[in-house]
Amino acid sequence: MSAARTLLVSLLLTLPGVAAAQDARLAERLDGATAASVQQTVDSARSRGLPTEPLVQKALEGGTLGASGDKIVAAVSALHGQLGRARSALGRSASESELTAAAGALRAGLPPSALSRLQSLRSGKPLVVPIAVLTDLVAEGVPPEQATRSVLDLAREGRPDDEFVALRRQIQIRRQGGTADPMNRPALRPAADPPVDR
Amino acid sequence: MPADHDDRLPDALLQRVVAELKQPVRLDPAVDHRALEEIRAESSGWHASANGHRWGVWIASAAVAAGLLVAVVFRIDQPSTAAAPAVAEVRLEDGAAKPVHLRLEAPASSKVAVVGDFNDWDPVATPLHLTEKGGVWTVELQLKPGRYHYTFLIDGRRWERDPSEPPAPGSDFGAPVSVLTVI
Amino acid sequence: MSNSVPSHEADLSTKPAVTGSPHPPLTLSQPEAEGGLLRMSDSDAALVARTLGGDLSAFAALMARYRDKFGRYAFHMLGNREDAQEALQDSFVRAYRALGACRQPERFGAWLFRILVNRCRTVRRRLQRDRQFDGDLPDDVPSNGARPDSFEWRDEIGLALDQLRPHYREAFLLRYVEGLDYAEMSEMTGAKEPALRMRVKRASDQLRELLRDVHAG
Numbered sequence: 065m066s067a068a069r070t071l072l073v074s075l076l077l078t079l080p081g082v083a084a085a086q087d088a089r090l091a092e093r094l095d096g097a098t099a100a101s102v103q104q105t106v107d108s109a110r111s112r113g114l115p116t117e118p119l120v121q122k123a124l125e126g127g128t129l130g131a132s133g134d135k136i137v138a139a140v141s142a143l144h145g146q147l148g149r150a151r152s153a154l155g156r157s158a159s160e161s162e163l164t165a166a167a168g169a170l171r172a173g174l175p176p177s178a179l180s181r182l183q184s185l186r187s188g189k190p191l192v193v194p195i196a197v198l199t200d201l202v203a204e205g206v207p208p209e210q211a212t213r214s215v216l217d218l219a220r221e222g223r224p225d226d227e228f229v230a231l232r233r234q235i236q237i238r239r240q241g242g243t244a245d246p247m248n249r250p251a252l253r254p255a256a257d258p259p260v261d262r
Numbered sequence: 263m264p265a266d267h268d269d270r271l272p273d274a275l276l277q278r279v280v281a282e283l284k285q286p287v288r289l290d291p292a293v294d295h296r297a298l299e300e301i302r303a304e305s306s307g308w309h310a311s312a313n314g315h316r317w318g319v320w321i322a323s324a325a326v327a328a329g330l331l332v333a334v335v336f337r338i339d340q341p342s343t344a345a346a347p348a349v350a351e352v353r354l355e356d357g358a359a360k361p362v363h364l365r366l367e368a369p370a371s372s373k374v375a376v377v378g379d380f381n382d383w384d385p386v387a388t389p390l391h392l393t394e395k396g397g398v399w400t401v402e403l404q405l406k407p408g409r410y411h412y413t414f415l416i417d418g419r420r421w422e423r424d425p426s427e428p429p430a431p432g433s434d435f436g437a438p439v440s441v442l443t444v445i
Numbered sequence: 446m447s448n449s450v451p452s453h454e455a456d457l458s459t460k461p462a463v464t465g466s467p468h469p470p471l472t473l474s475q476p477e478a479e480g481g482l483l484r485m486s487d488s489d490a491a492l493v494a495r496t497l498g499g500d501l502s503a504f505a506a507l508m509a510r511y512r513d514k515f516g517r518y519a520f521h522m523l524g525n526r527e528d529a530q531e532a533l534q535d536s537f538v539r540a541y542r543a544l545g546a547c548r549q550p551e552r553f554g555a556w557l558f559r560i561l562v563n564r565c566r567t568v569r570r571r572l573q574r575d576r577q578f579d580g581d582l583p584d585d586v587p588s589n590g591a592r593p594d595s596f597e598w599r600d601e602i603g604l605a606l607d608q609l610r611p612h613y614r615e616a617f618l619l620r621y622v623e624g625l626d627y628a629e630m631s632e633m634t635g636a637k638e639p640a641l642r643m644r645v646k647r648a649s650d651q652l653r654e655l656l657r658d659v660h661a662g
Contacts, residue, residue: 089382093382118379121379121382121383121411122434124382124383125379125383125411125434125435125439126434126435127383128377128383128384128385129383129421129435129436129437130435131434131435131436135434135435136435139434139435142434161407161408161409164408164409165409168409168430168431168441169431171431171432172431172432173431177604180604180607181600181603181604184524184525184603184604184607185524185525185526185603186525187524187525187526187527187528188527189527192407192408192409192443192445193443193445196409196443199428199431199441200428200441200443202431203428203429203430203431203441204428213597216597216600220525220526221526222290222525222526222527225445229445236428269620269642269645269646269649271621271649273653275653275656275657276621276649276652276653278598279602279652279656280621280622282598282599282602283517283521283602283618283621283622284517284622285517285599286513286517287513287516287517287520287521287526287529288513288516289512289513289516289519289520289526289529289530289533290526290530291509291512293508293512293516293530293533293534293537294505294508294509294512294537296534297508297534297537297538297541298501298504298505298508300534300538301501301504301537301538301541302501304538304542305501
């Protein structure tokens with residue numbers, strides 16, 4: 065962590081109320097300066113009505129995976145930005161789950177316009193599943209344009225969440241050469257029961 | 263006042279837009295059926311509306327309220343398997359926790375654990391257990407609906423992604439991480 | 446719905462000639478041709494009369510006749526299928542309730558369309574209230590207007606329409622997509638013709654601006 069940042073954080077820590085609100089997990093798992101910097105970002109997110117737990121988890125992830133303080137702070141800051149952009153794309157009516165999922169989609173390189181369009185086509189129905197499927201398709205290597213087109217087509221037709229899940233499963237099985245172990249279900253997981261083939 | 267023809271679409275772009283907007287849009291024929299059901303429900307006790315009789319006005323108000331209630335019910339009649347909208351963070355979803363099985367084939371390993379958003383990335387919180395089928399490690403988690411980033415820790419020193427789930431977008435810390443969605 | 450009711454697909458390009466009356470009638474309805482024959486017994490006026498006589502299958506025929514044609518307007522006005530279907534269903538029920546007040550049953554379609562336009566306004570207002578947008582962005586994140594390379598043209602248009610003020614969008618759709626003239630639009634919306642012309646022009650200008658780069662790409 066840079067000297068300037070350390071000095072700034074130390075000064076902030078002297079302000080009343082700042083240290084008191086710190087998430088105990090950050091203090092336990094990260095060095096003091098990193099924890100304070102992350103806490104500042106968490107507090108900023110909270111004041112803007114953005115989800116804070118994903119930010120804490122991102123910091124803990126970095127701590128467990130052995131990342132430097134600078135990298136942890138940068139990753140948390142980037143996620144904060146993505147959550148803000150998700151809010152801009154989906155508006156104030158979006159739930160925290162939807163914002164978190166949307167932030168992941170933005171991280172995957174999908175544009176806010178795709179999320180806005182998806183929301184418009186879904187007409188108030190929850191967005192977590194279609195956003196998750198869209199993000200996962202891109203993560204599986206489907207070109208973003210194709211993934212966006214497929215998911216928007218389903219949304220435009222008013223299809224239920226099951227069909228989004230089925231789309232993802234089809235893509236995954238196809239990309240694995242049709243050798244997916246049914247007991248190691250690749251699809252979104254509603255339960256631990258054996259999968260139903262579609 | 264300019265005649266109507268003065269605002270004919272002047273450019274190719276808007277002509278393209280209008281051509282696209284003029285494409286047929288087929289709505290669900292069930293719309294008709296639902297409207298008929300609503301009409302029948304009202305008509306069974308009241309026949310004034312079609313004839314505009316004044317004494318039906320207060321009945322009309324009650325019927326409008328009932329009709330709107332029916333319309334609302336029709337709108338939300340589709341069962342959803344999506345995660346219930348949260349009022350807090352991922353770990354505090356309103357939906358009930360559900361059993362989720364994780365498994366990993368690691369026949370040469372002596373110890374496997376999973377770390378992720380569901381256990382604060384704690385390397386010792388959630389060990390996997392070797393099944394009778396050699397080399398396969400499993401664990402059952404109770405997870406509420408949401409998206410979870412996670413990875414496996416092999417023998418306390420090596421990170422390995424779950425191959426059965428998509429990779430997390432980007433790699434913030436250089437380690438392989440997967441994402442699973444519980445609905 | 447009765448199985449014996451024929452399903453008529455409305456001719457989307459229909460626009461009968463305007464008459465010479467001071468207030469030209471709204472001309473959205475006319476008997477459709479089926480198999481080369483005009484089935485005058487299935488005219489809107491006949492179906493309205495039968496409905497008022499208690500024949501619900503006649504009203505079902507009217508709904509089938511106008512569902513897709515008017516559904517198109519509702520879909521573009523409200524942005525998605527579900528809201529369009531809700532508005533249309535609601536409009537059908539309201540039309541049935543008020544059918545006795547339809548003074549020109551031969552122009553039932555235009556009368557129904559006016560009900561739908563008003564229902565769309567109500568639904569639109571509710572949607573605008575529910576989706577309050579927050580323009581704030583964190584300082585370190587640039588605004589992103591990028592589109593996927595091959596975001597479908599219809600989605601581009603949908604996004605652009607969504608950014609228009611409801612009155613502008615309504616005026617544009619009524620004028621250029623549904624083909625109404627300004628007198629008809631004025632009768633339908635209650636707005637004066639100069640205001641409607643302004644709305645159409647502004648909608649056109651804004652759509653042109655929003656879609657210019659996409660069109661050029």
